[in-house]
Amino acid sequence: MKPVQERGGVRGGLSRRxxxxxxGGVAAMSIGAVGVYGVQALQDHQERTTGASAAxxxxxxxxxxxxxFRNTASGEGYGMVSSVSLADPGxxxxxxxxxxxxxxxxxxxxxxxxTLRGIPTTFETQVYDYGQDLGISPVTTWPLAGIxxxxxxxxxxxxxTTAFVTGxxxxxxxxxxxxxVKGAGDPDGRDYGNLxxxxxxxxxxxxxxxxxxxxxxxxxxxxxxxxxxxxxGTTWLMEGDLAARTMASVATEAECPSVSPDGSxxxxxxxxxxxxxxxxxxxxxxxxxxxxxxxxxRTVIELERGIDDQLEWLDEDTLLYGLPxxxxxxxxxxxALEAEAExxxxxxxxHAWSPSVVR
Amino acid sequence: MYISLAGFRGPDxxxxxxxGPDxxxxxxxxxxxxxxxxxxxxxxRSGRTVAFRVAPTVVALGMVSLLTDVSSESVAAVLPxxxxxxxxxxxxxxxxLEGLHQGVSAxxxxxxxxxxxxxxxxxxxxxxxxxxSMLTRAGLLIVQGFVGIAVLVGIDRVGKGIRTAPRDAxxxxxxxxxxxxxxxxxxxxxxxxxxxxxxxxxxxVLLLVPEGYRVVFAVSLxxxxxxxAALILFVPNVRFSRATTPTSTTTPAAPVPEAAETSPAxxxxxxxxxxxxxxxxxxxxxxxxxGPLKRLLVAAGVxxxxxxxxxxxxxxxxSHGHLDPLWFPLLFVxxxxxxxxxxxxxxxxxxxxxxxxxxxxxxxxxxxAYLAAAxxxxxxxLGLALLMLGIFYAATDGVLAALAGQLSPQGRTATGxxxxxxxxxxxxxxxxxxxxxxxxxxxxxxxMVGAAVVLVLVLPLAWWLVVRR
Numbered sequence: 001m002k003p004v005q006e007r008g009g010v011r012g013g014l015s016r017r018x019x020x021x022x023x024g025g026v027a028a029m030s031i032g033a034v035g036v037y038g039v040q041a042l043q044d045h046q047e048r049t050t051g052a053s054a055a056x057x058x059x060x061x062x063x064x065x066x067x068x069f070r071n072t073a074s075g076e077g078y079g080m081v082s083s084v085s086l087a088d089p090g091x092x093x094x095x096x097x098x099x100x101x102x103x104x105x106x107x108x109x110x111x112x113x114x115t116l117r118g119i120p121t122t123f124e125t126q127v128y129d130y131g132q133d134l135g136i137s138p139v140t141t142w143p144l145a146g147i148x149x150x151x152x153x154x155x156x157x158x159x160x161t162t163a164f165v166t167g168x169x170x171x172x173x174x175x176x177x178x179x180x181v182k183g184a185g186d187p188d189g190r191d192y193g194n195l196x197x198x199x200x201x202x203x204x205x206x207x208x209x210x211x212x213x214x215x216x217x218x219x220x221x222x223x224x225x226x227x228x229x230x231x232x233g234t235t236w237l238m239e240g241d242l243a244a245r246t247m248a249s250v251a252t253e254a255e256c257p258s259v260s261p262d263g264s265x266x267x268x269x270x271x272x273x274x275x276x277x278x279x280x281x282x283x284x285x286x287x288x289x290x291x292x293x294x295x296x297x298r299t300v301i302e303l304e305r306g307i308d309d310q311l312e313w314l315d316e317d318t319l320l321y322g323l324p325x326x327x328x329x330x331x332x333x334x335x336a337l338e339a340e341a342e343x344x345x346x347x348x349x350x351h352a353w354s355p356s357v358v359r
Numbered sequence: 360m361y362i363s364l365a366g367f368r369g370p371d372x373x374x375x376x377x378x379g380p381d382x383x384x385x386x387x388x389x390x391x392x393x394x395x396x397x398x399x400x401x402x403x404r405s406g407r408t409v410a411f412r413v414a415p416t417v418v419a420l421g422m423v424s425l426l427t428d429v430s431s432e433s434v435a436a437v438l439p440x441x442x443x444x445x446x447x448x449x450x451x452x453x454x455x456l457e458g459l460h461q462g463v464s465a466x467x468x469x470x471x472x473x474x475x476x477x478x479x480x481x482x483x484x485x486x487x488x489x490x491x492s493m494l495t496r497a498g499l500l501i502v503q504g505f506v507g508i509a510v511l512v513g514i515d516r517v518g519k520g521i522r523t524a525p526r527d528a529x530x531x532x533x534x535x536x537x538x539x540x541x542x543x544x545x546x547x548x549x550x551x552x553x554x555x556x557x558x559x560x561x562x563x564v565l566l567l568v569p570e571g572y573r574v575v576f577a578v579s580l581x582x583x584x585x586x587x588a589a590l591i592l593f594v595p596n597v598r599f600s601r602a603t604t605p606t607s608t609t610t611p612a613a614p615v616p617e618a619a620e621t622s623p624a625x626x627x628x629x630x631x632x633x634x635x636x637x638x639x640x641x642x643x644x645x646x647x648x649x650g651p652l653k654r655l656l657v658a659a660g661v662x663x664x665x666x667x668x669x670x671x672x673x674x675x676x677x678s679h680g681h682l683d684p685l686w687f688p689l690l691f692v693x694x695x696x697x698x699x700x701x702x703x704x705x706x707x708x709x710x711x712x713x714x715x716x717x718x719x720x721x722x723x724x725x726x727x728a729y730l731a732a733a734x735x736x737x738x739x740x741l742g743l744a745l746l747m748l749g750i751f752y753a754a755t756d757g758v759l760a761a762l763a764g765q766l767s768p769q770g771r772t773a774t775g776x777x778x779x780x781x782x783x784x785x786x787x788x789x790x791x792x793x794x795x796x797x798x799x800x801x802x803x804x805x806x807m808v809g810a811a812v813v814l815v816l817v818l819p820l821a822w823w824l825v826v827r828r
Contacts, residue, residue, distance in 0.1 A: 208800065
């Protein structure tokens with residue numbers, strides 16, 4: 001009985017030597033092409049992060065309220081925390097030397113979520129004293145469990161972070177979020193841990209499902225906060241109490257809440273056609289909605305281009321959000337949107353992401 | 360004794376002087392088995408020792424798997440970063456698309472196995488599977504949007520589902536039957552090396568080229584391309600059937616009278632000529648799942664229901680709170696390391712003693728890993744958990760394929776292997792979901808300990824199903 005290979009008979013009619021040459025040729029061409037491609041990509045990246053900025057830069061800003069954000073203009077200062085004057089958001093920006101994926105400022109502190117390249121890639125939260133100079137030395141740093149997603153700082157120095165954690169969850173391919181609240185540089189070290197461990201209730205009933213995820217904290221003064229809780233494909237707007245370690249449902253179908261400056265309204269994103277064909281054709285589309293807490297009235301603002309960001313209140317009537325550019329996802333723009341039905345977004349700051357209003 | 364499953368075939372095992380059930384060759388006792396030699400497996404307890412020589416085809420398939428795993432795992436490691444960082448999308452969107460693909464991949468496995476048997480061209484089916492995944496790498500370089508990426512990830516899983524069963528059936532076919540589990544061990548070792556290199560390579564690329572996600576995709580495409588080239592050039596057109604020897608006297612795997620009644624077209628394999636090999640059997644193929652293979656599938660299913668996945672074990676370790684989350688990705692590397700080191704030695708033990716016993720006994724280490732994870736966040740507990748989890752994989756992953764292939768009727772190896780892998784994939788998915796609920800209700804430690812206890816209690820049943828004579 002002959003060995004199987006020969007019995008199979010068909011080996012391309014090539015000699016062993018010829019096969020090795022063929023494989024070597026494929027390998028050499030593939031690796032060579034990757035090398036060329038890699039060098040090109042490196043050059044592209046260098047062009048993007050050095051050289052003249054696509055945005056107008058300023059050495060300093062006039063005093064007064066401003067907006068802090070991540071600068072996504074190609075060239076010098078790409079990815080760095082930057083600021084523009086609130087009076088002239090389209091004007092020149094002051095760029096710092098601090099790179100962040102997400103940034104938020106409130107009270108004395110600036111929270112910066114960033115990615116650290118390495119083997120493996122890791123992530124961390126840095127908290128800075130927010131003074132005249134941007135990002136000098138961090139007050140505190142702690143590791144972030146996954147990819148930076150959302151951050152908010154409270155006026156009294158609490159920092160909320162949301163990270164996407166992959167490979168962490170029980171089903172091999174699913175994802176989970178980890179949302180934590182910690183005090184920034186407190187002597188008493190306030191640490192509320194993972195909000196998933198809070199006592200969560202939906203219409204008074206405890207929610208104990210393993211797949212529950214929490215994201216998008218918005219502080220509402222004192223121990224009060226809002227956040228999104230999701231389980232089994234449903235999302236809830238939750239009102240929480242840090243001291244009591246509880247969260248209770250306020251409404252369904254609401255993600256990434258943001259409390260208005262006067263505390264009367266909450267803006268969030270809502271999935272369009274939820275429960276329908278989310279996976280098929282067009283992917284996921286989120287519109288903006290505003291909930292009046294006193295009356296429970298919800299105003300949905302339908303957008304032509306869906307958003308995926310935690311809204312920021314510019315003032316009592318206007319919302320800000322970032323939108324990645326379609327042709328280049330590494331660049332984004334910040335849009336302003338009146339908080340009323342039928343409103344149309346307007347370009348607010350070009351080449352910017354993760355806006356935070358500093359009053 | 361090379362295997363304690365000899366009596367396993369029950370009614371199919373027609374006469375004692377027949378060749379092993381999988382391979383019908385009249386000259387089994389005389390032919391000197393060599394590498395790649397499709398020797399029938401020796402009669403039970405033949406006691407004959409044959410020097411282990413790994414078949415070149417197994418090494419070739421192992422290298423193909425290594426390259427393919429480098430390709431797929433490098434992408435898997437950076438895809439979340441790419442979706443959020445370069446495309447500016449949140450992972451929430453990504454999460455909703457997950458889960459859908461799992462079911463598809465599981466079903467495709469058994470279908471591809473069936474197709475491999477049916478056509479008797481496992482290499483062609485495997486090339487289709489590997490090639491499909493390779494095309495998705497090229498697609499990643501072109502596609503911009505999120506939906507496109509989600510579709511590509513789905514197609515990649517289908518490709519993975521397609522290639523697995525035919526590939527394992529080829530390994531089974533070309534390996535020395537006496538050293539089947541060890542041959543699978545060789546393949547799984549190479550496969551796991553690829554799965555370990557992949558993410559590391561991806562992070563190295565990102566270190567060299569900041570935000571160079573597309574460079575990672577290019578590397579991935581190159582690895583896949585070389586892998587497919589190696590498959591086409593160095594893996595022969597393995598044929599399953601032993602029917603080339605006209606003197607073969609094996610009975611058909613399914614009881615003949617019944618077969619004749621239900622499907623006259625089905626002839627005993629021994630009568631099939633080469634020319635007709637790819638044509639004849641019809642629904643008869645599904646009888647593959649009868650007999651001893653069915654008992655293996657039931658046992659694998661029961662054990663699968665108690666296999667809750669690495670994620671939970673790592674999570675339980677982390678839940679003790681002494682470990683920096685930065686270590687999380689390295690836990691996988693630890694388990695992989697143990698798995699790849701032990702894949703061959705454990706396969707060897709399985710060949711020398713009993714594959715079924717090693718498969719069932721390997722689950723003791725899974726129970727041990729549960730207990731170690733429940734023990735606490737110390738380095739000792741962590742090390743023990745990773746070690747035992749690695750042993751568990753070494754004792755079960757390749758060994759299950761070897762057993763399933765061995766217990767499958769002739770010419771239905773790929774279907775049998777595909778069925779076993781489908782059963783395991785589906786039951787593990789069910790286990791994870793159910794386990795998650797218990798986790799919330801009772802907490803990490805009681806659930807882990809409970810799972811370990813139930814697993815140990817179920818092992819005798821599995822043993823009775825698979826190992827008994």
